Amino acid sequence: MEEPVVIGKDKFKISDDETARRELRIVKVSDNVIQVQEEVHGIIALVGASSSVNIKKEELKNLIKVAREEFGWTDICE
Template sequence: MPEVKHIKIGEDKFKITEEEIARRELKVTKIGDEVIQVQEEVHGIIAVVGAVSSVNIKKDELKELIKVVKEEFGWTDIC
């Protein structure tokens, strides 16, 4: 079984309260030859999990995502 490689393409911190800072990481993982997974992890706050999921991605993170899928995952037809 091939090793699963998670590649971090972005991170930042933001203030929740005077005392608490949350940390966010955005990672991409190759699931198969035609499928990737973009995962956003937020640490430091309590979140309610629902049926809807979304990932916030910044412009520079999108550029990094495109670079990673080309260079690391071999997707040559991404522009």
């Protein structure tokens, strides 16, 4: 796998004395597969059998741009 490309970063307050950091990255797994990774620090969470990624509109635009320009996926819409 290639090195991840960061397409979004932010911080959000989860209590009066704790702030969480979030980073959204994408990695090219193969010619036809990319992986979206969301890493959150500062939250104690229970891990279940499924997961989800929250993506902002600007991050989606960045994801499409990286997929086209860095991963060569020129046949996807913008």
